[in-house]
Amino acid sequence: MSLKTIGLSLGLLVASLTHASAQTLYFSAIPDEDETKLVARFSKVADYLSTTLGVDVKFVPVKSYAASVTAFRNNQIQLAWFGGLTSVQARLAVPGAQTIAQGKEDPTFISYFIANTATGLEKSDDFPEAAKGLSFTFGAKTSTSGRLMPEYWIRKDTGEAPEDFFSKVGFSGDHSQTLRLVASGAYDIGALNYAVYDKALAEHDPDTEKAKVIWQTPPYPDYNWTIRGDVDATFGEGFIQKVQDALVNLHDPEILNAFPREAFIPAKNADFDPVEETGKTLGLIE
Structure with missing residues (x-):
């Protein structure tokens, strides 16, 4: 084979690889649970989307909520499973971005406030005023269900900032860790995504024996x-329409149960206007 032929072959190979790379859809998700659980869940989503869309689809794990927004802004990922707040942040950073689907449960999502059983706090329909002076942990700093909406309701119902109402305020980083920290007694109370807690309860996670639900927020749009x-x-x-159709027509119970969601339904940007308004009120969105 001549050098010219070899050079031509290498050129075609590089062009082929470049084209293949351009045809890969990369997606990610906010790290709201342990990474091992996320990789297991979204690897199956990648396989489903790849088969349905006829393009290569790869899941890219990220280390933080902010990193997911940055990756979306920089076009390192083109699709993401965001929380309500991170989706608004991402759309504001990328003009033309569209929210296309959400879980059937997501228009009326809620957060749980959980307390270590040693506090003696019991479940109530009213905000737990008796929690004043105890320690409290949010989830990630830009989590809708682990920080944004819990903080909104703390301020609304107590008239105080979390730092003034509680003796100590922390950020666990994700919902699973919030459950662990409250169960261990590292914090008296925490706020987390109800679906993560309900799933832990269904799986008989021993942490749910030490950390009990004491209050739930009113509903709001989320993931x-x-x-x-x-x-x-x-x-x-x-x-974009093909991706939306693929998500809405995803009926694999194993994949849906891992979210956990009953189904995915169409969604649009305007559905998250309340989240954007609350984010601006609390200074989490400029």
């Missing part, structure tokens, strides 16, 4: 799938 608006230019006209 969703958001996609960059420029993917049609990469994958072809109508690709």
Whole structure:
């Protein structure tokens, strides 16, 4: 084989690899649970989307909520399973981005306030005023269900900032860790995603014996799938609609149970206007 032929072959190989890379849809998710659980869940989602869409789809784990927004802004990922707040942050950073689907349960999501049983606090329909002076942990700093809405209701119902109402305030980083910290007694009380707690309860996680639900917030819109608006230019006209259809038509119970969601339904940007308004009120969105 001549050097010219070898050079031509290498050139075609590089072009082929470049084209293949351009046709890979990368997606991620906020790290709201242990990474091992997320990888197991989203690897199956990647396989489903790849088969349904006819393109290579890869899941890219990230280390923080902020990192998921940064990756979306920098086009390192084109699709993401965001919380309500992170989806708004991502859309504001990427003009043209669209929220396309959410869990059937997500328009009326809630947060649980859980307390270590040693506090003696009992479940109530009213905000737990008796929690004043105890220690408290949120989840991640930009979590909708682990920080944004719990803080909103703390301020609304007590008239005080969390730092003034509680003796100590921390951030666990994710919902699973919030459950562990409250169960261990590291914090008296915590706020977390109700679905994570209910799943732990169904799996007989021993932490649920030491950390009990004492209050739940009123409902609000939360998790969703958001996609960059420029993917049609990469994958072809109508690709955003194809992704939305693929998600809405996902009926595999094993995948859905891992979220856990009954199904995915169509969603749009305006559905999360209340989250954006609350984020601006609390200074989490400029």
